[in-house]
Amino acid sequence: MVDHIGIGVLTRLVSRELVDEVVADLGRKEQRSGKLPARVMVYFVMAMALFYGEAYEEVMRKLVDGLRFMGTWRQGWGMPTPGALCQARQRLGAEVMRELYERVAVPCAMKSTKGAWTGGRRLMSLDGFGMDVPDSPENAEYFGYAGKKERCSLPFVRLAGLAECGTHALVAAEIGRKGEGEETLASRILKSGAIEPGMLVMVDSGLYSYNHLRMVIDAGAEALFRVGANVGLPLLKWLPDGSYLSYVADSAEKARASVKIRAGKIQITDLPGFYVRVVEYEVPDRGDDDGELITLISNIIDPDDLNAVDLAISYHERWEVELVIGEIKTHQRGSTVVLRSRKPELVEQEIWGLLLTHYGIRHLMREAADQADLDPDRLSFIRSLRVVRRQVSGQAAFSPSPAGREPR
Structure with a gap:
């Protein structure tokens, strides 16, 4: 046997x-x-x-x-x-x-699985990555190249994946064609039914968009997204844990209504959108001399549910998806190996x-x-x-x- x-x-x-x-x-x-x-x-x-x-x-x-x-x-x-x-x-x-x-690929953490949950929510992370493929005319035409290096690099296939942070199980994935970026592939995953109630879905700022946030919430899950400095987050109310209540809406609608908002004729909360909680903190020894500022938004509004520290700790579990990508690309396939x-x-x-x-x-x-x-x-x-x-x-x-x- x-x-x-x-x-x-x-x-x-x-x-x-x-x-x-x-x-x-x-x-x-x-x-x-x-x-x-x-x-x-x-x-x-x-x-x-x-x-x-x-x-x-x-x-x-x-x-x-x-x-x-x-x-x-x-x-x-x-x-x-x-x-x-x-x-x-x-x-x-x-x-x-x-x-x-x-x-086959479904979330596999049990309630007893250590490191897979926070506040009863399954920690999930969405991210993009890519792989070199053999240099054939068919691959070049179908997948394209990374960036603008068409004359000096191999064809490149882009992917997006949803990982269960606690187990490193990749439970959903999309493969892109030429001209399809990680944002498009991430949208497909969010529409695919892979997001479920009971999940806390984490996304880095590169994949943040109002539509992505809306798709997570519409699926009945909860979101923890990092956002860049270009995302306007009006301070509506300070909360006891040092986070604050804010509001996000579709950028096109916000732009059309910006004049009325500044004139006080309407409030930002009159736009279709969501209340969010904002958590900001600095990571020392990263970024500028003062450290790197991390800004997170979540539809978990009540600090008594998950406080600001809980959310910050949870978000840093998002980096587990980077380890998942490394396992697939470096350890399983080989760091210098091109697909066959x-x-x-x-x-x-x-x-x-x-x-x-x-x-x-x-x-x-x-x-x-x-x-x-x-x-x-x-x-x-x-x-x-x-x-x-x-x-x-x-x-x-x-x-x-x-x-x-x-x-x-």
Whole structure:
């Protein structure tokens, strides 16, 4: 049994039955025998996300014992060629991996999970990031480049992700095309249904907008957004904890009504918008000589619910999303490694496989931390990744025999 438990690292959340259901729903099931089945290719794409730098054949060798144990790989099958694996990836497409990710990747912190909650609210962080992709004409046309470096850089794919801070689980993501920035991708996540009541959603100033704030509140969640100095926040009332009550509204409507507001004919609260609470504090030794000023707004109005210090401490948990991005881009993929795929659909397939596998590792770490009554932050992602790689790797004795029947 020990030789075969490795595949369980991939299948414990992405079961054979779930894969078959998604493949059938999306019409990706093979119509003829003799081809690598979509079910095998799902686990192959996930394994690619564990073994960057390994050739296609080597990745498949690491999977074969577990696939045989599952009944997904027949004894008579031989090693597929790199060309056959590439063709099978193209048949699978990107949507199967995306659908699997969206069905599996949900917030996983339990009420007992340490570091995942504040005042009964699940801490969530929304942020953007990106990855270099191979320099092919198709990738350049579809994804574009970072900034204006079209002549001296690789094509660049932009992403946005929603992370559960306490577990580092990325529970929603969007992949951009050329001309789509992080703001657009963040809006898609906020509209996707990933935001739920009971969440405290944190966003840095780069992704702040009135519309984003409104989408979080309309979803029934609570917001903790950092804002820049260009956001007008009128002081309506000081609150006992040193924060103050203010009001935010759509900038276009505020601009049209600014003359009337200054003339005293209407108040800013006559505009469609929200009351917010403002928390301001300085971080010493950052920014100017006096430190960096942090300005936060939240729709949690009552200081007795969460006071200013609670909100400030919670916001600094937002930086956990930076660690999540580092885990995916640096530790799992490799800091200098470019994604494998030269076609846009396969790039997206590869990214969904990467995110799905990262979620599986983080879910496993959360379970281990809960069992040991530890904060998941106390567990090492790098060590966990190494353990998972060792578990997936098995004795892969392929014979050069021709392919046999496709498993049912």
